[in-house]
Amino acid sequence: MAGVRLEHVFKKYPGSDKASVTDFNLDIQDKEFLVLVGPSGCGKSTTLRMIAGLEEISEGKLYIGDRVVNDVAPKDRDIAMVFQSYALYPHMNVYQNMAFGLKLRKFRKDEIDRRVREAARTLEIEHLLDRKPKALSGGQRQRVALGRAIVREPQVFLMDEPLSNLDAKLRTQMRANISKLMKRLETTCIYVTHDQTEAMTMGDRIVVMKDGLIQQAATPEELYNHPINLFVAGFIGAPAMNFLTGQLVEEGGAVRFKATGVNVEVPQGKAKVLRDKGYIGREIIMGVRPEDLHEEPVFIEASPNSVINASIEVSENLGHEMYLYLNGLGKDNIIARVDGRAGLQEGQNVKLAIDMNKVHVFDKDSELNILEA
Amino acid sequence: MNKSRLQQLQQLLAAPVEMMKVPKKVWTQEGGAKHPEPGAYLQRGGLFWLATKVDASEVQLLQSEGELTPLERELLKWALQGGSGKLTSAATDAENQARRLGDWIQQSIAAGDWRAEIPDRLELHNRLFDGMIPFLLLREQADGRDPSYAELEKAFRSYLSDEMLLIPIREREWLILGSDRLLAEVDTTEEELVEREETKEALQSLATGLHQMLTEEWGGECHVAVAEPIIPTESLVYTVGMLRETMLLGRKFHVGMQVHLPWLIHLERLLNGIPEPVRTRFMEEMAGRQDLFADPETVSTLDAFFAMDCNVSETAKRLFIHRNTLLYRLDKLKQEAGLDVRSFNDAVLVRIMLLLYKVTKRK
Numbered sequence: 118m119a120g121v122r123l124e125h126v127f128k129k130y131p132g133s134d135k136a137s138v139t140d141f142n143l144d145i146q147d148k149e150f151l152v153l154v155g156p157s158g159c160g161k162s163t164t165l166r167m168i169a170g171l172e173e174i175s176e177g178k179l180y181i182g183d184r185v186v187n188d189v190a191p192k193d194r195d196i197a198m199v200f201q202s203y204a205l206y207p208h209m210n211v212y213q214n215m216a217f218g219l220k221l222r223k224f225r226k227d228e229i230d231r232r233v234r235e236a237a238r239t240l241e242i243e244h245l246l247d248r249k250p251k252a253l254s255g256g257q258r259q260r261v262a263l264g265r266a267i268v269r270e271p272q273v274f275l276m277d278e279p280l281s282n283l284d285a286k287l288r289t290q291m292r293a294n295i296s297k298l299m300k301r302l303e304t305t306c307i308y309v310t311h312d313q314t315e316a317m318t319m320g321d322r323i324v325v326m327k328d329g330l331i332q333q334a335a336t337p338e339e340l341y342n343h344p345i346n347l348f349v350a351g352f353i354g355a356p357a358m359n360f361l362t363g364q365l366v367e368e369g370g371a372v373r374f375k376a377t378g379v380n381v382e383v384p385q386g387k388a389k390v391l392r393d394k395g396y397i398g399r400e401i402i403m404g405v406r407p408e409d410l411h412e413e414p415v416f417i418e419a420s421p422n423s424v425i426n427a428s429i430e431v432s433e434n435l436g437h438e439m440y441l442y443l444n445g446l447g448k449d450n451i452i453a454r455v456d457g458r459a460g461l462q463e464g465q466n467v468k469l470a471i472d473m474n475k476v477h478v479f480d481k482d483s484e485l486n487i488l489e490a
Numbered sequence: 491m492n493k494s495r496l497q498q499l500q501q502l503l504a505a506p507v508e509m510m511k512v513p514k515k516v517w518t519q520e521g522g523a524k525h526p527e528p529g530a531y532l533q534r535g536g537l538f539w540l541a542t543k544v545d546a547s548e549v550q551l552l553q554s555e556g557e558l559t560p561l562e563r564e565l566l567k568w569a570l571q572g573g574s575g576k577l578t579s580a581a582t583d584a585e586n587q588a589r590r591l592g593d594w595i596q597q598s599i600a601a602g603d604w605r606a607e608i609p610d611r612l613e614l615h616n617r618l619f620d621g622m623i624p625f626l627l628l629r630e631q632a633d634g635r636d637p638s639y640a641e642l643e644k645a646f647r648s649y650l651s652d653e654m655l656l657i658p659i660r661e662r663e664w665l666i667l668g669s670d671r672l673l674a675e676v677d678t679t680e681e682e683l684v685e686r687e688e689t690k691e692a693l694q695s696l697a698t699g700l701h702q703m704l705t706e707e708w709g710g711e712c713h714v715a716v717a718e719p720i721i722p723t724e725s726l727v728y729t730v731g732m733l734r735e736t737m738l739l740g741r742k743f744h745v746g747m748q749v750h751l752p753w754l755i756h757l758e759r760l761l762n763g764i765p766e767p768v769r770t771r772f773m774e775e776m777a778g779r780q781d782l783f784a785d786p787e788t789v790s791t792l793d794a795f796f797a798m799d800c801n802v803s804e805t806a807k808r809l810f811i812h813r814n815t816l817l818y819r820l821d822k823l824k825q826e827a828g829l830d831v832r833s834f835n836d837a838v839l840v841r842i843m844l845l846l847y848k849v850t851k852r853k
Binding site: 185193208281 | 547648702703710739
């Protein structure tokens with residue numbers, strides 16, 4: 118097993134002015150499950166492909182273990198990959214598909230057999246070993262693709278959106294299976310996805326990328342609770358964090374945040390930081406997670422200085438929870454996530470209290486989280 | 491390696507050279523790859539190791555002093571090709587025969603003689619009478635990691651069967667002929683494939699698997715085109731020319747696609763044949779409407795919609811979105827461009843615009 122280290126890695130395609138990946142620095146620990154996440158075109162797949170050796174590294178160094186592997190061919194990097202389009206070899210049965218890479222590397226027959234059967238047992242596909250890919254379901258094919266990677270017993274697994282070809286139900290199931298499997302194999306895994314739910318549920322650590330740059334690398338909890346900037350705050354979490362642009366004002370010894378339809382008091386701890394950093398009188402962006410808007414009377418009574426009024430434009434009841442799309446606050450719709458049994462209706466006016474201890478404050482120009490900087 | 495060869499190598503390297511065997515475990519402990527292959531290089535302080543032969547438990551290697559540059563490593567690796575530790579000539583008879591056939595194909599294409607018959611003087615002539623599946627491979631990465639003929643042939647034999655032929659045509663371009671019996675093996679039943687559509691599907695999956703196998707082993711950008719089985723003696727040159735054209739059009743109109751199929755680029759071939767002024771005029775007439783394609787979501791939605799034969803339910807399934815979301819996107823397009831892709835005539839226009847947009851935006 119081995120860690121992976123990227124030192125000042127750049128990827129620039131010929132003829133392009135802009136680097137696709139810029140100054141990527143990251144130390145991935147041995148046995149860590151690291152997720153690269155970001156919108157389409159952010160450079161996450163390119164980064165993974167450079168680690169895999171499928172793309173040349175324009176600048177910087179890549180280590181797998183203690184070895185610099187910039188010039189090492191993929192087959193000699195001791196890695197195994199699972200792609201989005203997991204093309205199985207259609208004329209070979211499942212056993213042959215899994216054994217292929219080992220056969221090519223001239224492994225002994227008994228060793229190949231041991232590894233294939235062990236991987237098949239782990240993935241619960243022993244009964245499928247004689248079948249051809251055409252006779253398999255999507256989920257089964259996906260497991261064979263994983264099996265093909267597992268038998269290599271690599272130092273590092275690289276997975277590029279391996280679940281995106283599966284339907285929602287299967288994806289959830291396979292998500293858990295992969296997490297469980299990687300824990301059991303105790304192998305370093307680098308996983309690329311655009312799906313933040315996948316990232317949050319699977320990763321020991323998540324790297325959020327945008328425009329070829331690392332925005333933040335942190336644990337899921339850290340990313341969710343302490344996003345470093347507006348982009349990370351908006352990208353992690355579903356429904357996304359609400360953003361309200363408004364002004365911070367000092368009134369009667371308290372700091373208040375004022376925006377369209379909003380006039381709330383900032384808690385003392387946060388107020389002190391904002392004062393010290395000279396934000397009073399300036400425009401800022403306040404970030405509020407949908408679950409930090411409360412409709413429960415107890416919460417509203419306990420937080421008289423953070424109450425807001427809005428009208429419900431649309432409500433989506435998912436049973437256990439309800440999303441309210443609110444009008445009259447800030448410029449855009451604000452979403453609140455409330456109890457599914459709250460009995461709220463579209464068109465109704467509603468009183469909510471913001472949990473001000475959990476709000477985030479961003480600089481309007483730099484978009485950095487003022488309270489985390 | 492015999493003594494005189496060893497001495498020659500010592501003179502070249504100006505350092506003592508020793509042949510030795512170490513357990514694989516030692517190779518790995520010293521920082522080498524877990525599964526080394528002949529030619530693998532390892533620096534150990536002031537000494538280097540170069541693997542010449544690898545078996546299940548041991549690595550036979552060559553040890554010398556100093557540090558080799560990447561070029562020197564490649565040259566030494568090349569000299570040791572064959573993995574047996576013997577300095578051999580790089581090409582085998584089979585490779586030379588394949589290269590002669592490849593040269594002849596290239597010359598015939600260059601001369602415009604697409605119907606040329608394979609001359610008897612070419613040794614491989616008698617192996618070209620059976621039905622074979624033609625794959626054209628183009629590898630593009632120029633970082634010195636290109637596999638040798640022997641390495642590629644070994645990989646293709648494992649993938650396709652021993653009956654295959656690997657024919658180098660131009661630099662980085664290879665023709666691979668695999669037995670058409672593979673098609674029967676793709677099917678889950680033992681029955682012969684009679685449906686043409688099923689054959690095409692099987693060919694596509696064989697080509698996709700081949701592409702994946704190559705990428706996993708050597709990386710780099712590589713393109714594969716495949717055609718329906720041929721009797722090579724009858725149409726080898728024509729097939730190579732047609733596969734080249736398929737690859738060219740596929741890469742021109744569908745950037746990002748790496749497996750190219752001749753039966754899926756009829757429209758692209760036609761559009762490519764339209765004179766530039768006519769194409770430009772068409773795009774000018776559609777001016778403004780092309781802005782729609784600046785949004786990647788619109789492009790991916792339309793690509794999927796056309797790929798699924800304009801079937802709303804199937805497209806929604808493929809994109810993992812709700813049917814109503816897809817309808818909303820298509821309605822938005824209708825409002826903004828005045829083109830309803832659910833009507834045949836507008837769908838044709840949008841499809842052509844989209845294809846031409848993909849080409850023109852890269853200019």
